[in-house]
Amino acid sequence: MxxxxxxxxxxxxxxxxxxxxxxxxxxxxxxxxxxxxxxxxxxxxxxxxxxxxxxxxxxxxxxxxxxxxxxxxxxxxxxxxxxxxxxxxxxxxxxxxxxxxxxxxxxxxxxxxxxxxxxxxxxxxxxxxxxxxxxxxxxxxxxxxxxxxTHPIGFELLPEKFTLAQLQNLYETIYETTFDKRNFLRKILSLDILKKLNEKEKLLSKKGSFYYTFDHNKYKKLQREGLKFI
Amino acid sequence: MxxxxxxxxxxxxxxxxxxxxxxxxxxxxxxxxxxxxxxxxxxxxxxxxxxxxxxxxxxxxxxxxxxxxxxxxxxxxxxxxxxxxxxxxxxxxxxxxxxxxxxxxxxxxxxxxxxxxxxxxxxxxxxxxxxxxxxxxxxxxxxxxxxxxTHPIGFELLPEKFTLAQLQNLYETIYETTFDKRNFLRKILSLDILKKLNEKEKLLSKKGSFYYTFDHNKYKKLQREGLKFI
DNA sequence: ACAAAAGTGTTCACTGTACACCCATGT
DNA sequence: ACATGGGTGTACAGTGAACACTTTTGT
Structure with a gap:
């Protein structure tokens, strides 16, 4: 041997x-x-x-x-x-x-x-x-x-604070497609990992859009377990 | 340099x-x-x-x-x-x-x-x-x-001819769960990769169950493209 | 006749998708 | 006042899941 x-x-x-x-x-x-x-x-x-x-x-x-x-x-x-x-x-x-x-x-x-x-x-x-x-x-x-x-890792590519439009843009870019604004929002919010901040980004529009950030705890849980994201 | x-x-x-x-x-x-x-x-x-x-x-x-x-x-x-x-x-x-x-x-x-x-x-x-x-x-x-x-590779584990029960068994074993016979069958057949043979396996039951095999062409196409299987 | 596995449809809830208008504000 | 992007709800179709009885045939 x-x-x-x-x-x-x-x-x-x-x-x-x-x-x-x-x-x-x-x-x-x-x-x-x-x-x-x-x-x-x-x-x-x-x-x-x-x-x-x-x-x-x-x-x-x-x-x-x-x-x-x-x-x-x-x-x-x-x-x-x-x-x-x-x-x-x-x-x-x-x-x-x-x-x-x-x-x-x-x-x-x-x-x-x-x-x-x-x-x-x-x-x-x-x-x-x-x-x-x-x-x-x-x-x-x-x-x-x-x-x-299947995992909420997209946030790694975004700044700490981001608008919903930026988030949607990211996913649209990754998949080279477009999503309906309302459907996308509903899906994202249903994951319950976003926190709406009391702060607006005012560069792109007169009205301004709210910044969001994400909940680290829930985020980590989802990262481990996986999910159906898109 | x-x-x-x-x-x-x-x-x-x-x-x-x-x-x-x-x-x-x-x-x-x-x-x-x-x-x-x-x-x-x-x-x-x-x-x-x-x-x-x-x-x-x-x-x-x-x-x-x-x-x-x-x-x-x-x-x-x-x-x-x-x-x-x-x-x-x-x-x-x-x-x-x-x-x-x-x-x-x-x-x-x-x-x-x-x-x-x-x-x-x-x-x-x-x-x-x-x-x-x-x-x-x-x-x-x-x-x-x-x-x-997402890919029809399960067949690699089965003999050339197999019964629907064997196929379902395989998936149940891989996922350590059970599926409803009718729902499973419908899903599998909808993929349109199975061919029913004019031959029965008669060991397990009096009635016998039909053997199936799979269509290599469609199979390969699905293998490339992916699908939602389970 | 009966035991044992094979085979077969329907209903319901839920999820995904399509779609359009008002809002807030800076200029 | 108006132009610009932000924000919001509903209706419908398709998919997934639950569920039970009849058929065949060897013993």
């Missing part, structure tokens, strides 16, 4: 993490891409990524890389898929575990954008990308749709 | 594949486990697994390992999740990509069962397992539920 040294004869590979970072500017769903600064693929658009270290878990690696590149911690992040084709990176055998993250777009500072050659791209107009990164983005987009239909 | 040698300084790890193999015996949903033949974890129950080679994709590795251990090819198989905790395998840093597979239980031969020290376990009574394999099984079970609700 094989012993512990059995492990020694097997191949070792590089493990990378690539992050699909979604943001929402009130109108469009966007992904944060960087211009790759080294070969292979120098100068091409790329997801933010990096290699996992032996002494850290992949989840931890993903958080580290996200923080390193965005300065953000405590971000909603979820493993998407493990991409393991042999030639996905021409330079070496690299297995990449893709994660998608949802951030409040305003949290990402212009300084960091410059420093990393980063740019927000409308999710509907993603440029040519290095390796299989475009495939990752498409899969992430689909996965986001699925997840958002 | 970093060059291609940038890759060289990063850590390399072992990549394993572990397979959660589901089967259905007409009454219970089962998982195929093996008794581990080497350290670490010698003698403990384990998923079927193995290491991925540099010259094969992870998907290919999963197929290879499944075939090696079961003799089966052309199996429905899907990537579940990538498990990357540092200490999940005490012997070395091993990243494991878990896949779940659905097989027709009768296809798995008794000879192979012996050869690999394999045994079918009721999914509701999984024994203590090596490493994080139990977590994998639980996740796979949940994932199967999700998938089966």
């Amino acid at each position: 094989k012993g512990i040294n059995e492990y020694k004869v097997h191949d070792r590979m590089l493990i990378a993490v690539d992050c699909i970072i979604f943001g929402f500017d009130g109108k469009d769903l966007k992904a944060l891409l960087i211009k790759r600064g080294f070969e292979p693929g120098l100068g091409k658009w790329s997801l933010m990524g990096g290699f996992v270290k032996t002494e850290e878990s992949i989840d931890k690696g993903a958080s580290r890389i996200l923080e390193m590149l965005t300065g953000l911690t405590n971000i909603y992040m979820e493993q998407l898929y493990c991409f393991g084709d042999v030639d996905r990176d021409p330079a070496d055998r690299v297995v990449s575990v893709a994660y998608f993250a949802l951030i409040k777009l305003d949290d990402y500072k212009p300084e960091l954008m410059k420093e990393h050659n980063a740019k927000w791209f409308n999710i509907r107009h993603i440029p040519t990308m290095v390796f299989d990164h475009k495939k990752m983005i498409l899969m992430a987009k689909e996965s986001l749709r699925q997840k958002v239909a | 970093k060059g291609i040698n940038e890759y060289k300084v990063h850590d390399r790890m072992l990549i394993a594949v572990d397979c959660i193999i589901f089967g259905f015996d007409g009454k219970d949903l089962k998982a195929l486990l093996i008794k581990r033949g080497f350290e670490p974890g010698l003698g403990k129950w384990s998923l079927m697994g193995g290491f991925v080679k540099t010259e094969e994709s992870i998907d290919k590795g999963a197929s290879r390992i499944l075939e090696m251990l079961t003799g089966l090819t052309n199996i429905y198989m899907e990537q579940l999740y990538c498990f990357g905790d540092v200490d999940r395998d005490p012997a070395d840093r091993v990243v494991s990509v878990a896949y779940f597979a659905l097989i027709k239980l009768d296809d798995y031969k008794p000879e192979l069962m012996k050869e690999h020290n394999a045994k079918w376990f009721n999914i509701r009574h999984i024994p203590t397992m090596v490493f994080d394999h139990k977590k994998m099984i639980l996740m796979a079970k949940e994932s199967l539920r999700q998938k089966v609700a």
